[in-house]
Amino acid sequence: MTLGPLLALIVVLAVAPALPGIATRTRAFFTGRRGAPVLQLYRDLAKLGRKGVVYSRTTTPVFRAGPIVVVASVLVAGALLPLNGHGALLSFSGDLVAFTGLLGLGRFALVLAGLDTGSSFEGMGASREVTISAFAEPALFLCFTVLVLATGELSLAGMLGERLAAVWPVAAPSLALAAAALFMLALAETSRVPVDDPATHLELTMIHEVIVLDHSGPELAFILFGNAVKLALFGALVVSVLVPLGGLQPLLAVPVLVGGLVLVAIGVGIVEASMARLRMNRVPQFLVAAGALAVFGVILLLR
Amino acid sequence: MSGLHELLLLCVVLTNFWVLGTTRLSSTIRATAIQGALLAALPVTLHPGWSLHLVALAAGTFLVKAVVLPSFLFWAIREAAVRREIEPLIGFSASLALGAVAVALSFGIAQRIPLPEPGSTLLIPVALSTVMVGLLVLTTRNKALSQVVGYLVLENGIYVFGLSQAERVPFLVELGVLLDIFVGIFIMGIVVFHINRAFDSLDSTRLSELKD
Numbered sequence: 041m042t043l044g045p046l047l048a049l050i051v052v053l054a055v056a057p058a059l060p061g062i063a064t065r066t067r068a069f070f071t072g073r074r075g076a077p078v079l080q081l082y083r084d085l086a087k088l089g090r091k092g093v094v095y096s097r098t099t100t101p102v103f104r105a106g107p108i109v110v111v112a113s114v115l116v117a118g119a120l121l122p123l124n125g126h127g128a129l130l131s132f133s134g135d136l137v138a139f140t141g142l143l144g145l146g147r148f149a150l151v152l153a154g155l156d157t158g159s160s161f162e163g164m165g166a167s168r169e170v171t172i173s174a175f176a177e178p179a180l181f182l183c184f185t186v187l188v189l190a191t192g193e194l195s196l197a198g199m200l201g202e203r204l205a206a207v208w209p210v211a212a213p214s215l216a217l218a219a220a221a222l223f224m225l226a227l228a229e230t231s232r233v234p235v236d237d238p239a240t241h242l243e244l245t246m247i248h249e250v251i252v253l254d255h256s257g258p259e260l261a262f263i264l265f266g267n268a269v270k271l272a273l274f275g276a277l278v279v280s281v282l283v284p285l286g287g288l289q290p291l292l293a294v295p296v297l298v299g300g301l302v303l304v305a306i307g308v309g310i311v312e313a314s315m316a317r318l319r320m321n322r323v324p325q326f327l328v329a330a331g332a333l334a335v336f337g338v339i340l341l342l343r
Numbered sequence: 344m345s346g347l348h349e350l351l352l353l354c355v356v357l358t359n360f361w362v363l364g365t366t367r368l369s370s371t372i373r374a375t376a377i378q379g380a381l382l383a384a385l386p387v388t389l390h391p392g393w394s395l396h397l398v399a400l401a402a403g404t405f406l407v408k409a410v411v412l413p414s415f416l417f418w419a420i421r422e423a424a425v426r427r428e429i430e431p432l433i434g435f436s437a438s439l440a441l442g443a444v445a446v447a448l449s450f451g452i453a454q455r456i457p458l459p460e461p462g463s464t465l466l467i468p469v470a471l472s473t474v475m476v477g478l479l480v481l482t483t484r485n486k487a488l489s490q491v492v493g494y495l496v497l498e499n500g501i502y503v504f505g506l507s508q509a510e511r512v513p514f515l516v517e518l519g520v521l522l523d524i525f526v527g528i529f530i531m532g533i534v535v536f537h538i539n540r541a542f543d544s545l546d547s548t549r550l551s552e553l554k555d
Binding site for chain 1: 439
């Protein structure tokens with residue numbers, strides 16, 4: 041019974057590091073360049089895994105705990121999602137709060153680790169990261185509200201499972217709005233272009249990159265892997281809202297999910313190629329817009 | 344056909360959010376042009392059967408709201424050399440949030456309005472929310488051109504409201520309304536042009552300095 045979700049989770053974890061590669065490759069294609077290989081992140085992870093770790097003398101164990109908490113929280117959050125459409129590894133009523141909380145915990149640990157270095161520069165990045173997530177989290181809950189109202193289920197496995205396939209024809213507009221909002225949130229949560237630029241290394245504009253500056257070796261690999269998995273999880277949310285996986289055979293659902301993830305990554309790349317990064321004071325507006333879409337979805341269901 | 348007009352109405356609300364959320368004037372004008380095109384498609388999808396009345400209404404709406412007025416507004420921003428709204432009275436995030444509240448309110452109100460056969464359950468709430476968003480843009484933006492866009496959105500809301508009664512409203516009345524808007528926007532454009540000449544800016548708050 042739990043074998044299917046476990047296999048799906050393993051497949052998603054294995055595919056996850058390819059997604060940022062696909063996104064950057066798409067971005068490079070649309071801007072007329074060739075771009076890094078799609079599998080670059082796997083090589084980076086392998087390279088970082090072989091290296092040693094350097095710690096600053098000002099850091100405390102909080103700094104060392106950061107990357108571990110990041111990876112652990114993201115893995116447990118992944119276990120809550122019904123990745124093959126038929127049940128998740130872990131599921132209980134109200135686990136959508138746990139899912140959001142786990143993502144928040146990972147970010148909190150990362151921010152603490154950044155602050156722990158004592159660098160004012162990383163403190164600035166930390167404050168920005170927290171500002172963004174303060175706007176992203178209510179919007180995420182509004183998206184979940186749409187799903188809860190549409191399906192009447194309170195667990196992620198329930199509301200993304202068979203019930204969703206059943207109510208999809210009725211609630212299609214709301215669900216499409218929720219999926220669009222989730223995609224915007226995915227861009228913000230995984231620090232992609234309109235919110236943050238993963239390619240930038242200019243001091244004043246980095247948000248996510250600046251927090252992880254002091255991490256090295258396997259710990260940096262943990263953080264990179266954690267961020268890739270986060271993109272995969274948000275992508276999986278978008279895909280399973282748009283294509284109710286519960287309506288498919290479990291064996292068919294996983295390939296559909298992986299194909300959907302690739303499409304989401306290409307979508308991220310297209311957004312990155314076609315948009316400039318928003319000014320910092322415009323970022324909340326982007327996230328409020330995502331929230332407004334979700335609110336509209338909620339209203340359509342309450343009608 | 345019922346799915347199609349609901350989709351169009353949802354897109355109308357999305358263009359409302361678009362108008363509320365962008366700083367660039369050219370982008371808001373593009374949003375109203377798309378909204379105009381959506382409104383032109385509505386009467387045809389809403390009332391099945393091709394009557395001359397509906398087709399003419401759709402064609403006239405498309406011509407005025409999606410082609411003539413937007414291109415005129417584009418001309419106005421080119422002449423006046425304004426690009427973006429700098430400091431509205433209510434910020435962009437706050438006005439987006441207010442827009443969401445307006446949508447919620449209008450869905451609440453619409454259920455309490457007794458109307459003979461509204462055609463679609465979405466029609467009245469979308470009309471009300473469009474009117475509210477238009478009013479919001481009209482009152483909180485400083486640039487005269489944004490206010491013109493707000494007026495246009497407000498009028499689009501009234502048009503959607505009128506669509507629920509399209510069978511009863513005589514054709515001439517509809518055309519008269521279209522002509523009114525056209526003339527209204529035209530005059531506004533000329534006024535905007537002259538404000539720009541006199542003040543070197545389209546900030547309507549400066550108009551309070553006018554003294555004779």
